[in-house]
Amino acid sequence: MNDPCLILNDSEKYLSNTNNRFDLTFMDPPFNQNKEYRSHQDNMEAEHYWEWLKRICERIYERTSPGGAIYFMQREKNAHRVMEALDSSGWTFQNMIVWKKKTSAVPETFRFGKHYQVIVFATKGKKPRVFNKLRIDPPLLVTEKYARPNGMYVTDVWDDIRELTSGYFAGDEPLRFPDGKRVHNQQSPIALLLRIILSSSKVGDMVFDPFAGTATTLVVAYQLQRHSIGIELDPVNVEFSRKRLLNIRPSDLITRYLNEYRYTENLLDLWPKIDPENYTLIKSTAYQAALLEQEGDYKIDEE
Numbered sequence: 124m125n126d127p128c129l130i131l132n133d134s135e136k137y138l139s140n141t142n143n144r145f146d147l148t149f150m151d152p153p154f155n156q157n158k159e160y161r162s163h164q165d166n167m168e169a170e171h172y173w174e175w176l177k178r179i180c181e182r183i184y185e186r187t188s189p190g191g192a193i194y195f196m197q198r199e200k201n202a203h204r205v206m207e208a209l210d211s212s213g214w215t216f217q218n219m220i221v222w223k224k225k226t227s228a229v230p231e232t233f234r235f236g237k238h239y240q241v242i243v244f245a246t247k248g249k250k251p252r253v254f255n256k257l258r259i260d261p262p263l264l265v266t267e268k269y270a271r272p273n274g275m276y277v278t279d280v281w282d283d284i285r286e287l288t289s290g291y292f293a294g295d296e297p298l299r300f301p302d303g304k305r306v307h308n309q310q311s312p313i314a315l316l317l318r319i320i321l322s323s324s325k326v327g328d329m330v331f332d333p334f335a336g337t338a339t340t341l342v343v344a345y346q347l348q349r350h351s352i353g354i355e356l357d358p359v360n361v362e363f364s365r366k367r368l369l370n371i372r373p374s375d376l377i378t379r380y381l382n383e384y385r386y387t388e389n390l391l392d393l394w395p396k397i398d399p400e401n402y403t404l405i406k407s408t409a410y411q412a413a414l415l416e417q418e419g420d421y422k423i424d425e426e
């Protein structure tokens with residue numbers, strides 16, 4: 124069983140008490156840019172904010188298996204802070220991934236418009252315990268004459284993953300309230316977590332997300348038969364995420380990306396084929412019981 128485990132809690136508190144081990148962490152904290160969060164003040168004093176994230180990186184490092192990985196996402200202007208937080212907590216730098224946005228750049232008055240976010244990939248120790256070299260098959264550029272016979276390796280520039288923008292362009296992946304408003308404006312795309320989990324984990328590994336939001340990490344980890352733990356402070360996000368995990372929607376299915384990765388060697392070892400029938404597993408009694416045992420006074424809605 125690889126049932127995902129979503130916990131309503133503060134990630135630092137959780138990390139101080141847990142004995143769990145992690146093989147891979149995706150860390151997408153609030154960016155401290157005064158965004159509206161229901162359960163978090165996104166305008167901390169900068170030094171406090173970075174001290175806090177550094178402590179979280181330390182705790183995760185302590186709980187990570189040798190060679191395990193972390194992917195820490197941030198605004199590009201804070202890249203040096205991320206590197207410092209990871210370095211001072213023991214992590215070994217591997218890549219600064221540039222996640223280039225598909226929508227137009229954020230306009231600026233006296234500098235270049237901003238068009239990407241960074242994701243720093245680091246490991247516990249020099250050599251990753253797992254690194255799967257993925258191959259993708261992006262459309263040819265106008266400057267490229269011949270079709271690639273077997274795709275290309277993924278590099279540290281990811282320009283083929285569309286962010287979930289505001290408005291209708293975001294499609295049906297974002298979780299929404301009945302009035303159409305988004306539950307979470309920072310929801311990560313399934314395709315982003317798919318790439319990270321495929322690259323840095325094996326079937327049966329433990330994937331951790333200390334700022335789970337809408338549980339995108341858990342939704343993808345489950346489909347790839349990895350165990351997962353997510354921590355989220357906002358009860359509304361937790362409620363919507365639990366529903367999301369109990370009923371995986373067509374827009375959350377990773378199978379629609381399978382073709383894109385078809386040139387990856389041993390793809391089917393990394394991406395176990397799940398018969399859609401098996402999605403009923405997620406509704407097993409054990410899974411529901413585990414959710415109810417978790418901290419917080421949450422009850423699952425009767426379906």
Ligand SMILES: C[S@@+](CC[C@H](N)C(=O)[O-])C[C@H]1O[C@@H](n2cnc3c(N)ncnc32)[C@H](O)[C@@H]1O
Nearest residue numbers: 133134151153163309310311334336337339356
């Ligand atoms: C940038 S969002 C993450 C979005 C996520 N990647 C997704 O796909 O939905 C950051 C999340 O951290 C949560 N958060 C803020 N402070 C927290 C804390 N101390 N412990 C746990 N979660 C926290 C916020 O409520 C928010 O949902």
